[in-house]
Amino acid sequence: MTVDESVRAPANEPTVAGSHKPTYAVENSGDPLATLMRARQLIHDAQAAIEEASKSVVQQRAASAEIPERELRLAKAENEREELSTRLAEVEHQVGRLMTLYVATYQLHATLDPADVLSTIAEIVVNLLGAEQFALLLRDEDEKALEIRLQEGDIDAPWSRAPHYTGGDPLIDASLIDGMLRFGPSESSPVLVTVPLRVQDVTVGALVITKLFEHKGKLDEEDRDLLDLLGAHAASALFASRVYSRAARKLRTLEGLIKLVRKG
């Protein structure tokens, strides 16, 4: 076979990115064998180019087939991210609640001055529970009556105008008897909540809330933790401070006496 003319690539030959371009021109060297070899080489190169182009087309098709799967994975990842973000918000909220409880406990036991303990109880009830009207009833030293140790706001109840609580409100009375926290109000009681104050399993008083700030609305499940905390810690903090201040007073008296004796 003699190939003695130039073989050229057609003008509309497609260009495939990345494929090596074969040389289609076959020089007429006059040596038919050499020309044949060159022609074979050209055919080989052309076949390689076609194979490469086919591969590229297959890859492109595969990539387009993967798109729905990728979208699916992206949507799943997005869902997981949202779920994590919700859980993180919940954890953050719980952390906030625990911080509130920690600070309330810390502050209740941070002082041994009875007046400071009372003021801390009031701060907790106003700032952390959102109470506008409340009273703290505590059994007095001879344990005969419940002294109204703290009162905030103008409580619309007959007992609020006396220095002592002598009974009459069914909700408060029931809490003082059985030591259980009770929510109101009811027809016979304006009290929103009464929290029995306990020291070593003995009810020694009650925190009575009769009105919340308008923006607070109502007491919720989260407030319950704080109410329980007050029930357990407020009275013991008050008693500890009272005992300490009594002991400190006695100590000062004794020191004064000793000084007098030494002078005499």
Next chain:
Amino acid sequence: MNVVKTRKVLVVEDSRLIHKMYEVMLRPCLLIAAHDGREGLARLAENPDVDVIILDINMPHMTGLEFLGQVKTNAALASIPVIIVSTEGKEEDVARGLQAGAVAYLKKPFQREDLLKIIGRLEGKQVSP
């Protein structure tokens, strides 16, 4: 999660309990404590570079609104953002606070995340009166 980057916060508040609360809630921040408006102004004079002021309304000696008025009329301090955190929660109280120049008003009892959100927005300069 809200990450508070703010470095220096002046807390003008008469409740020791709430001071402790801020101390725990805003742990990465340097807190400067004042217990009424008058003390707040004194602390501000010593620390004019505070990033945020957290302000209560009902305080002895000088109320929060009086303090805010003094801050906003002082050119050197007027740009410090003030967040009011108060039990006074009526609409007119909120309006009064924002009109006086506070960037946000939070009612007590408040959630920690709400305070962090406000401070976070302040860092992005997105809070407006």
